Each structure stands twice: as C-alpha cells, then as structure tokens.
Amino acid sequence: MWGGGGSGVDYDVMEVYHLPTGTWDQKPTTGTPPPGTRGYSTVAIGKDIYYFGGHGVGGYQNSLHCFNVDSFKWRELSPSSSDRDPMKKDYCGIISVHFDSEHYLVIIGGHTSSTLKQPDAQYSARGRCNEIHYYRISSDQWISPVVTGNRPPPIYSFTLTPVTNNTAVMFGGYADNGISNKLYMISFTKTSVDILEVPNPGGSIQWPEGRFAHSSVLIATSSGPHLLVVGGYPAYDVWLLGINKRKWKELVSIIL
Secondary structure (H helix, E strand, O other): OOOOOOOOOOOOEEEEOOOOOEEEEEEOOOOOOHHHHHHHOEEEEOOOEEEEEEEOEEEEEEEEEEEOOOOOOEEEEEEEOOOOOOOOOEEEEEEEEEEEEEEEEEEEEEEOOOOOOOOOOOOOOOEEEEEEEEEEHHHHHHOOEEEEEEEOOOEEOOOOEEEEEEEEEEEOOOOOOOOOEEEEEEEEOOOOOEEEEOOOOOOOOOOOOOOOOEEEEEEEEEOOEEEEEEEOOOOOEEEEEOOOOOEEEEEOOOOO
C-alpha cells in the first residue's frame, strides 16, 4: 500500500501487509516515486504495479509510474505534463489488456481541472470526463482508440474490472446527473473500444442502487464469471452479478 491523503503519510516507503501473520511492515523504496497523491489509479501486471494520476499538493497529475515488488524500485514511465494526453486527473478507471502478446494499459474517465481535451470525448463543467486512452508499455506510447457503442457520460469514482484479456465490466460512479448505477460491458481491440450499456429492466428485477467509491472484484465460479460489488457511497450492501446472464443478486445488507 502506498500514498493517499492524511497526516504523517510517508511517500518514501511502501506499507506491506503480511497475510500469514496479520502484521504491517514499512519497507523503503528506491528510484523515482510518484508525487504524493490521493485518488490515483493502479493495476498490477505480474510483479509490476502501475500508478497513474491522482491529486496532491502539486494539483492534479497525469504521471505514470511502475513499482516492482521484488526490487522495491520505482520507475517513472511518463512524467506529469499539461502538454499531452491523458489530461491530469484523479479517480479514473485503469485496467490492463493483452493483444498479440503485448500488455496495454487502459484509462477511462476521471475528474480534473485541466483544459487539454481528447477528440470525441466529453467534458463537464464540473470537471468530469469520459476520455479513453491506451498506453502501450513496450513503446512508451499513448494511444486514442476509436470508441463505438454506448459511451458513458463524463464520470469518475466508478469500478472497472477486467473479465478476460480484452473485456471488462464498468459499474457505478459519480456523473453530473448524480450517482450512477449503470452497468457497461466493454470490449477492447488494439485500435478500438466497443461499449454496451446493459439496460436496467426495473420492476421486480433486482438491481443495485447507485454508488461511487465502492469496490469490485471478479470471482470465477463453476457457473461462469461473477462480479462482486461491495459498499460505496451511499450504499452499505453487497451484490453479485452473473456476467454471462447479466443478472444481479443482493447477497447481504451491512448495517453499521
């Protein structure tokens, strides 16, 4: 665990939790870490963890860094800059996808005060965006893919969860018209993104209420992949989505 807001946060160390003993440890790092930020986005590929964006003392960031869990060394892959895409922002979604034996990062949405804009993306007066960018790791290259289908509105603080090497599911978030409970199935190719909004049938069909700042994780079962959604604001519940049949089921209500 690294970074975040709050007093006394040490950005030169990595907080490590040991599952067998249930204890925390602080380990020093080397290299060039990101600026101290909160609201950054992360994804792991093997033994490397990629960190993008965030917001801190220096304002919004669009830097991209890589941390290796064996060497505990940081590498700056793409410095923060106002002159390039993606724009400086926080609370965006990030996953990795895989094409032709190559890993790419995908970054969607977020919240910003920047004025740099991506063609065909939308930007709200309240700082939200629906940008979609690829980062090709092997060539250190940012790419703007062609986007088709039901592109979400400008939004941040949703979950973006990979399902396969080139598909993902997006749920929830905070848009200009309020807290979202929309569900999107997303497919990726090397040059394009296709987005399908799954309609909420309403009536007696179970469907979670809108939320942001929640957590989601993919669970593999004998009946296919499922998305587990936990908490968020203003929700205190747990839901399970059968991805193949696109049906929700509430598991438990959490009363605090």
